[in-house]
Amino acid sequence: MNKLNIGIVGAGYVGLATGAVLAKFQNDVIFIDISLERIKSILSGRTPIYELGLNECLNYGLKKGYISAFTDIQQVDRNLDFVFICVQTPVTKDNTPDLRYIKNAAKSIGTFLKRQRKYAVVVVKSTILPLTTERTILPILEKYSDKKAGKAFGLCMNPEFLSEGSAVQDTLNPDRIIIGQYDNRSGSSLLNLYRNIKCPKLRVDLRTAETIKYASNVYLATKISYTNEIANICEKIGIDTIDVMKGVGLDKRISPYYLEAGCGFGGSCLPKDLKSFIKLAKSHRYEPRLLESVSTINESQPLRIIELLNSALKDMKGKKVCVLGVAFKPDTDDIRDSKAIPIIKALIERRANVMVYDPKAMRNFKVLKLNIEFAKNIEEALRNADACIIQTAWSEIKKLRPQNFKLMRNKIIIDGRRALNKNDFTDAKIIYRAIGLGRR
Ligand code: NAD
Ligand code: UGA
Numbered sequence: 001m002n003k004l005n006i007g008i009v010g011a012g013y014v015g016l017a018t019g020a021v022l023a024k025f026q027n028d029v030i031f032i033d034i035s036l037e038r039i040k041s042i043l044s045g046r047t048p049i050y051e052l053g054l055n056e057c058l059n060y061g062l063k064k065g066y067i068s069a070f071t072d073i074q075q076v077d078r079n080l081d082f083v084f085i086c087v088q089t090p091v092t093k094d095n096t097p098d099l100r101y102i103k104n105a106a107k108s109i110g111t112f113l114k115r116q117r118k119y120a121v122v123v124v125k126s127t128i129l130p131l132t133t134e135r136t137i138l139p140i141l142e143k144y145s146d147k148k149a150g151k152a153f154g155l156c157m158n159p160e161f162l163s164e165g166s167a168v169q170d171t172l173n174p175d176r177i178i179i180g181q182y183d184n185r186s187g188s189s190l191l192n193l194y195r196n197i198k199c200p201k202l203r204v205d206l207r208t209a210e211t212i213k214y215a216s217n218v219y220l221a222t223k224i225s226y227t228n229e230i231a232n233i234c235e236k237i238g239i240d241t242i243d244v245m246k247g248v249g250l251d252k253r254i255s256p257y258y259l260e261a262g263c264g265f266g267g268s269c270l271p272k273d274l275k276s277f278i279k280l281a282k283s284h285r286y287e288p289r290l291l292e293s294v295s296t297i298n299e300s301q302p303l304r305i306i307e308l309l310n311s312a313l314k315d316m317k318g319k320k321v322c323v324l325g326v327a328f329k330p331d332t333d334d335i336r337d338s339k340a341i342p343i344i345k346a347l348i349e350r351r352a353n354v355m356v357y358d359p360k361a362m363r364n365f366k367v368l369k370l371n372i373e374f375a376k377n378i379e380e381a382l383r384n385a386d387a388c389i390i391q392t393a394w395s396e397i398k399k400l401r402p403q404n405f406k407l408m409r410n411k412i413i414i415d416g417r418r419a420l421n422k423n424d425f426t427d428a429k430i431i432y433r434a435i436g437l438g439r440r
Helices: 011-026 036-043 052-061 100-116 132-147 166-170 184-193 206-237 241-249 270-283 289-310 342-347 363-366 378-382 402-407
Strands: 005-009 028-032 068-070 080-087 120-124 153-157 177-181 202-206 318-325 352-359 388-390 412-415 430-433
Touching: 005 011, 005 318, 011 028, 011 052, 011 068, 011 080, 011 166, 011 412, 052 068, 052 166, 052 318, 052 412, 100 120, 100 132, 100 270, 100 412, 120 132, 120 363, 132 153, 153 206, 177 184, 184 289, 202 206, 202 270, 206 241, 206 270, 206 289, 270 342, 289 342, 289 388, 289 412, 289 430, 318 342, 318 378, 342 352, 352 363, 363 378, 378 402
Parallel strands: 005 028, 005 080, 028 068, 080 120, 120 153, 177 202, 318 352, 318 388, 388 412, 412 430
Antiparallel strands: 153 177
16 A cells, blocks of 8 residues: 555644654654644654653654654645644633634645645544534635535544553554544545554544544543542541542443542543533533533542641641642643642642642743742652642652651641552651541
């Protein structure tokens, strides 16, 4: 089979992982991103984001000559077989989708398709609410290309299920591939592109594909809020939720995944997708009571950390509180909707002196311009601290043992992610409190 030319519009977490893997399968991949900084970074072989294995994949593609990158799709000088839309789809303050980026991407792709002589398939990977492909993207593509979908070009909605931190692995070995197709030819072309990836592949219509994405994310969110609710109850009755969830997760119908209690789910997707799906349901005059509760529990969960801290340190004013981990989860430098943000804001409100440490995400966190200090390493963060909050379970944080906390003035540890082994912290000189850890 001939090498295919694949355009990737939007070189963020999804675009870079998709493109790097397609280049690994020896396709010619052309990244298009409006950020010149991102394009320069890609071409110099340094990924603009931190993702395990992505640099290697990217450099393999660059070395083989499979990868090129531009700031504008109109600069691409050849016909494309596929164009993936991987731009961000944030929500506005009232949780309605901000479709600015996706509309601009569709306009530029449409304009590009106008001069292309060959059939190409446009594949939407960004997460968008049901009907958006049909009602927003399709008309823009047809208008700007002056061509008809299903004839001159194909259209698919192919939701992405990767998790940050394992984006490359998830793209290479997904649990499933969902192909939402405008017509049979579009779906068959995309199915063929994915022929080397072994997993169940489901072909559905465009709006079903869009809905599968939201239904999946809100299920994960529900499982986490369920876990956190059980954890909060365990705390009250003097039981450890970890032991409870071990037993619960052995039921095949439940599975052991997403049963880790913590200070809430963050990131660029679960909170946003949950909120916009709730808004969509309401706009159809349906009250999604379960999903509302999932969201409410998640909003209050970071404040459980403050309650736990308050039970050990009554007055935080002028006290040094260090926060270990500001990324929304380990193995990523992403801080979008990180639960470190509400926790730190609450600490600042209580006039604590906050110092944070994170192995990868501090550069992004500095942009928030919060009135806090940044430590060079864990030791600096812990030195003379009156309390330590664990917000991200990075492996170097999980390795901490009681002797590491000797640097603290007051040895109060609040474990927001159950990163430490409670059995290591039985010394009476250390106060160890954790989400879902009931005290007898
Ligand atoms: P991102 O913010 O990391 O990257 C988006 C990129 O698109 C940016 O580099 C931006 O400069 C670029 N861009 C914006 N408008 C453009 C345009 N008109 N032309 C070219 N480039 C443009 O976003 P992301 O995290 O990769 O998410 C992308 C989409 O995928 C979102 O809809 C998200 O909900 C969904 N998603 C994300 C993940 C994830 O783990 N991050 C997983 C599954 C699905
Ligand atoms: C999530 C989904 O897992 C992906 O399948 C989906 O593609 C993606 O959103 C998306 O649509 O963008 P991601 O945001 O990378 O991926 O992160 P997760 O690993 O799901 O974690 C989300 C949050 O939940 C993190 O803050 C994490 O700490 C928290 N979490 C996760 C828990 O509190 N407990 C758990 O058991 C699992």
